[in-house]
Amino acid sequence: xxxxKIVVLGAGFGGLMTVRGLQKQLNHQEAEITLVNLNPYHYVxxxxxxxxxxxxxxxxxxxxxxxxxxxxKVRLIQDKVTGFDPKEKVVRLAGTDEPLAYDYLxxxxxxxxxxxxxKGVFENALLINNLNSVRMIREHIEYNFARYQxxxxxxxxxxxxxxGGAGFTSIEFVGELVDRLPYLCKEFDIPREKVQLINIExxxxxxxxxxxxxxxxxxxxxxGKGVNFRIGTPIQEITEDGVILKGGEExxxxxxxxxxxxxxxxxxxxxxxxxxxxRIKVDEFLRAPGYEDLFIIGDNSLVFNNExxxxxxxxQMAMQQGQHLAKNMxxxxxxxxxxxxxxxPKGTVASLGRNVGIGTIGNNNKKVFGRKASLIKKLIDARWxxxxxxxxxxxxxxxx
Ligand code: FAD
Ligand code: NAD
Numbered sequence: 068x069x070x071x072k073i074v075v076l077g078a079g080f081g082g083l084m085t086v087r088g089l090q091k092q093l094n095h096q097e098a099e100i101t102l103v104n105l106n107p108y109h110y111v112x113x114x115x116x117x118x119x120x121x122x123x124x125x126x127x128x129x130x131x132x133x134x135x136x137x138x139x140k141v142r143l144i145q146d147k148v149t150g151f152d153p154k155e156k157v158v159r160l161a162g163t164d165e166p167l168a169y170d171y172l173x174x175x176x177x178x179x180x181x182x183x184x185x186k187g188v189f190e191n192a193l194l195i196n197n198l199n200s201v202r203m204i205r206e207h208i209e210y211n212f213a214r215y216q217x218x219x220x221x222x223x224x225x226x227x228x229x230x231g232g233a234g235f236t237s238i239e240f241v242g243e244l245v246d247r248l249p250y251l252c253k254e255f256d257i258p259r260e261k262v263q264l265i266n267i268e269x270x271x272x273x274x275x276x277x278x279x280x281x282x283x284x285x286x287x288x289x290x291g292k293g294v295n296f297r298i299g300t301p302i303q304e305i306t307e308d309g310v311i312l313k314g315g316e317e318x319x320x321x322x323x324x325x326x327x328x329x330x331x332x333x334x335x336x337x338x339x340x341x342x343x344x345x346r347i348k349v350d351e352f353l354r355a356p357g358y359e360d361l362f363i364i365g366d367n368s369l370v371f372n373n374e375x376x377x378x379x380x381x382x383q384m385a386m387q388q389g390q391h392l393a394k395n396m397x398x399x400x401x402x403x404x405x406x407x408x409x410x411x412p413k414g415t416v417a418s419l420g421r422n423v424g425i426g427t428i429g430n431n432n433k434k435v436f437g438r439k440a441s442l443i444k445k446l447i448d449a450r451w452x453x454x455x456x457x458x459x460x461x462x463x464x465x466x467x
Pocket of ligand 2 (some may be wrong): 121229231232234236237268270303417
């Protein structure tokens with residue numbers, strides 16, 4: 068009998084933590100480990116709002132997988148996963164007709180965009196999904212500023228940016244935009260007051276469910292920088308000209324960025340597994356119900372707290388799961404016992420541009436604001452690079 072085949076799909080927070088845990092703990096004779104990822108690099112999803120606004124070079128948020136993987140122990144396949152069959156135990160890839168067989172599969176392909184049935188999202192909005200989608204946002208804004216200046220007839224809609232949803236992704240993106248705009252306006256000789264940032268949220272508050280004092284801080288700070296918040300106003304449709312709100316009002320804008328939430332990866336539903344908003348309610352060992360060989364982690368897993376409410380999908384969760392899963396898989400392969408997974412939240416910190424932030428930290432949810440929160444956020448980012456590549460990578464990539 069050959070070695071057990073472990074296939075890990077996705078080199079994001081969850082997948083990388085799993086693979087790196089496995090390559091560290093297993094020796095060559097214990098398993099065949101394969102990592103499949105779309106790109107030859109890992110990008111840091113938690114930083115994507117920065118290259119989207121143009122405050123960070125996209126290259127800064129990525130690291131070559133070659134430098135993160137021990138090729139003596141891990142086979143790296145750069146390809147697009149197009150499906151998998153949990154009964155046949157095979158993965159399908161875009162670049163080959165040959166199915167990839169596994170004994171154990173770790174599904175860590177990250178989230179997909181949630182539209183809630185809103186028309187025109189994929190046709191007319193820009194998305195903060197991956198390195199290329201955020202490159203498009205930066206370029207789109209710059210292109211429209213250039214178009215505005217190049218034309219004799221001034222179309223003010225070219226200078227309007229609508230941001231759909233006021234959850235964490237949007238608030239962090241808006242924070243970066245307010246930092247970037249003064250430079251952008253100077254570059255294109257456009258008066259700052261001509262540019263409109265409109266953040267539209269369906270719920271009655273910005274960052275629904277988050278601490279009110281911190282939300283008020285964020286709203287006051289960003290409003291003071293010229294952001295127009297429209298709360299309690301669901302976007303019903305996105306058109307080529309802008310957005311249509313519930314009730315019929317049209318807000319024209321050349322740039323619409325949709326950050327209205329995420330759902331599980333469509334490949335899970337397509338595989339016939341039972342999902343909730345595309346995600347799998349995993350068991351205590353992070354397995355899909357009914358499958359002892361299929362592990363689901365990161366944004367695709369649904370983990371509930373003591374009050375039976377699902378935890379939000381975060382990098383923090385994905386990292387903890389990946390680390391835990393690697394240990395469990397090692398134990399399993401060596402005939403030992405797996406340990407149940409328990410999420411240990413360490414807090415939530417959001418940036419509002421380069422030097423300001425908000426957050427709660429520790430078990431007692433201590434609130435942090437302003438520069439202190441911003442510094443903590445930067446330390447969290449630096450910690451990830453440290454985990455990936457030690458001090459040298461952290462020093463190269465950290466920004467303070
Ligand atoms: P990801 O890290 O998204 O990785 C998925 C990987 O799979 C990627 O490498 C992708 O290229 C690859 N992939 C996808 N589809 C395919 C395919 N078909 N074939 C092959 N490869 C594929 N969480 C926090 O805890 N703290 C934060 O501060 C924070 N900030 C965020 C800021 C932004 C702007 C965003 C968008 C999210 C933020 N999050 C944050 C959430 C966090 O990024 C996600 O929860 C986390 O990345 C999920 O990890 P994952 O491993 O499930 O997926
Ligand atoms: P989200 O689900 O947290 O927020 C989406 C927002 O869009 C919600 O406030 C929702 O009410 C709103 N919305 C939904 N439909 C709408 C519509 N039709 N019109 C207007 N508004 C609408 O999604 P997100 O902000 O993309 O975050 C995704 C995940 O990533 C979350 O789990 C979040 O916690 C995590 N995240 C964390 C951080 C951080 O910790 N700093 C940063 C970014 C994202």
